[in-house]
Amino acid sequence: xxxxxxxxxxxxxxxxxxxxxxxxxxxxxxxxxxxxxxxxxxxxxxxxxxxxxxxxxxxxxxxxxxxxxxxxxxxxxxxxxxxxxxxxxxxxxxxxxxxxxxxxxxxxxxxxxxxxxxxxxxxxxxxxxxxxxxxxxxxxxxxxxxxxxxxxxxxxxxxxxxxxxxxxxxxxxxxxxxxxxxxxxxxxxxxxxxxxxxxxxxxxxxxxxxxxxxxxxxxxxxxxxxxxxxxxxxxxxxxxxxxxxxxxxxxxxxxxxxxxxxxxxxxxxxxxxxxxxxxxxxxxxx
Amino acid sequence: xxxxxxxxxxxxxxxxxxxxxxxxxxxxxxxxxxxxxxxxxxxxxxxxxxxxxxxxxxxxxxxxxxxxxxxxxxxxxxxxxxxxxxxxxxxxxxxxxxxxxxxxxxxxxxxxxxxxxxxxxxxxxxxxxxxxxxxxxxxxxxxxxxxxxxxxxxxxxxxxxxxxxxxxxxxxxxxxxxxxxxxxxxxxxxxxxxxxxxxxxxxxxxxxxxxxxxxxxxxxxxxxxxxxxxxxxxxxxxxxxxxxxxxxxxxxxxxxxxxxxxxxxxxxxxxxxxxxxxxxxxxxxxxxxxxxxxxx
Numbered sequence: 001x002x003x004x005x006x007x008x009x010x011x012x013x014x015x016x017x018x019x020x021x022x023x024x025x026x027x028x029x030x031x032x033x034x035x036x037x038x039x040x041x042x043x044x045x046x047x048x049x050x051x052x053x054x055x056x057x058x059x060x061x062x063x064x065x066x067x068x069x070x071x072x073x074x075x076x077x078x079x080x081x082x083x084x085x086x087x088x089x090x091x092x093x094x095x096x097x098x099x100x101x102x103x104x105x106x107x108x109x110x111x112x113x114x115x116x117x118x119x120x121x122x123x124x125x126x127x128x129x130x131x132x133x134x135x136x137x138x139x140x141x142x143x144x145x146x147x148x149x150x151x152x153x154x155x156x157x158x159x160x161x162x163x164x165x166x167x168x169x170x171x172x173x174x175x176x177x178x179x180x181x182x183x184x185x186x187x188x189x190x191x192x193x194x195x196x197x198x199x200x201x202x203x204x205x206x207x208x209x210x211x212x213x214x215x216x217x218x219x220x221x222x223x224x225x226x227x228x229x230x231x232x233x234x235x236x237x238x239x240x241x242x243x244x245x246x247x248x249x250x251x252x253x254x255x256x257x258x259x260x261x262x263x264x265x266x267x268x269x270x271x272x273x274x275x276x277x278x279x280x281x282x283x284x285x286x
Numbered sequence: 287x288x289x290x291x292x293x294x295x296x297x298x299x300x301x302x303x304x305x306x307x308x309x310x311x312x313x314x315x316x317x318x319x320x321x322x323x324x325x326x327x328x329x330x331x332x333x334x335x336x337x338x339x340x341x342x343x344x345x346x347x348x349x350x351x352x353x354x355x356x357x358x359x360x361x362x363x364x365x366x367x368x369x370x371x372x373x374x375x376x377x378x379x380x381x382x383x384x385x386x387x388x389x390x391x392x393x394x395x396x397x398x399x400x401x402x403x404x405x406x407x408x409x410x411x412x413x414x415x416x417x418x419x420x421x422x423x424x425x426x427x428x429x430x431x432x433x434x435x436x437x438x439x440x441x442x443x444x445x446x447x448x449x450x451x452x453x454x455x456x457x458x459x460x461x462x463x464x465x466x467x468x469x470x471x472x473x474x475x476x477x478x479x480x481x482x483x484x485x486x487x488x489x490x491x492x493x494x495x496x497x498x499x500x501x502x503x504x505x506x507x508x509x510x511x512x513x514x515x516x517x518x519x520x521x522x523x524x525x526x527x528x529x530x531x532x533x534x535x536x537x538x539x540x541x542x543x544x545x546x547x548x549x550x551x552x553x554x555x556x557x558x559x560x561x562x563x564x565x566x567x568x569x570x571x572x573x574x575x576x577x578x579x580x581x582x
């Protein structure tokens with residue numbers, strides 16, 4: 001384990017984000033310590049991804065302060081890694097898995113350059129760390145969703161970030177890949193003290209890894225350990241309507257959120273999970 | 287057939303088209319490299335749209351007695367700027383192109399019908415010509431090619447990043463809009479070169495086909511542009527060498543060679559995918575479902 005950096009990896013003080021009259025969240029206070037795993041939950045449009053944009057320096061806060069390792073956000077910080085949600089890439093993209101990771105290191109630099117042996121080694125190490133060495137030279141468009149996400153994590157970690165932002169990285173992955181990808185992120189934060197902000201619709205695949213939950217809904221938010229935030233009382237208060245949080249064999253199911261016609265928030269939001277509810281529950285019991 | 291092929295005085299002819307051969311080779315290099323991003327960014331339609339406006343510019347220059355090369359460059363750049371500015375998103379882009387293209391072609395036809403000079407000049411703008419490259423014009427072509435090649439070298443890696451992986455590239459602070467406009471302008475210059483050699487109608491054979499063929503057989507970011515360039519140079523230079531012996535324009539030869547290369551690459555890729563392209567190293571179990579199926 002590397003020496004933990006001093007001070008919080010990410011701190012927000014009185015942070016607020018609004019577009020005109022519409023307040024996504026306000027008065028957000030958060031100190032994320034090195035190695036901490038924060039899950040960000042909430043319905044669509046609650047401002048989860050906007051929070052990531054603020055940290056990435058793509059969207060300024062409307063109120064308050066945001067510091068990354070003590071410095072204000074800026075575009076293209078190497079200390080911030082980013083893993084987007086899986087989406088199929090064109091099969092004819094002229095990049096191999098190895099090249100995608102390499103772009104994470106120098107893709108933002110203009111002009112021709114040769115990658116140094118040290119950089120090549122870093123790329124190989126990053127692929128090795130996520131178990132992607134076997135398909136390092138396969139075209140990226142021919143990888144499965146799970147394989148692609150592993151490569152993306154290698155890409156995000158190749159710059160050795162102190163803060164890792166994940167935007168729905170498990171979406172549309174099968175259960176085995178979900179577990180593998182979540183474990184990889186978990187191992188990284190334990191071994192290198194990387195703080196993790198994990199935006200997700202579905203808490204269950206990472207429930208046992210999460211230190212704290214930030215739940216955003218209706219312009220309000222709650223932060224705390226999952227056991228405190230994911231309760232009927234807290235969520236009913238947040239949604240201002242009766243919401244039931246059920247614990248079914250170690251899985252958390254939220255019923256009755258007003259913005260979901262089905263009422264079963266964590267499961268019916270995405271078309272992928274709606275299409276195969278049976279597979280979802282089977283995985284949760286395992 | 288005799289009218290098509292007559293290679294009796296081939297050596298003497300070769301001396302006459304020496305400039306054209308240099309121009310074609312240059313165009314092959316530029317087209318092959320730019321074509322890589324035409325493919326990755328899905329801009330085949332933009333190539334066609336820009337070439338029609340480039341044609342209009344060249345036709346206007348012909349009518350006004352100006353430089354055809356300059357006219358085609360100006361036409362291309364105007365089209366590229368409009369497409370780059372109005373159509374950063376792919377959907378907008380295609381409708382902008384669909385609107386611009388017939389207008390450009392209409393203008394070009396108007397200018398040509400007003401022009402009273404040699405008919406071969408008119409026809410050449412649409413279907414290409416081999417003899418017309420004099421030293422002044424070659425200077426133009428070389429200059430424009432150098433600008434495009436330097437520009438591509440500068441933006442190559444960030445452009446590949448933002449094209450293949452826009453979210454992460456954006457997170458790393460790359461300006462998507464600027465890169466899009468920058469590349470479209472370089473593409474415009476490349477198209478104007480191609481219009482002068484193969485003609486407006488068949489620009490796609492040098493800016494789209496070679497890269498499309500290369501992508502069938504390699505996913506290496508080094509090998510793909512290299513192969514694409516070789517294919518484009520072979521098509522352009524080969525087209526001229528074949529056209530020398532006959533009286534028909536060079537474009538059918540260029541298009542036939544580039545199409546043949548594409549078909550061969552396609553066959554190779556089908557055979558290769560049957561054997562499992564991108565297969566895992568032996569001894570390591572594949573971690574999830576075979577990918578080709580999920581993408582197809």
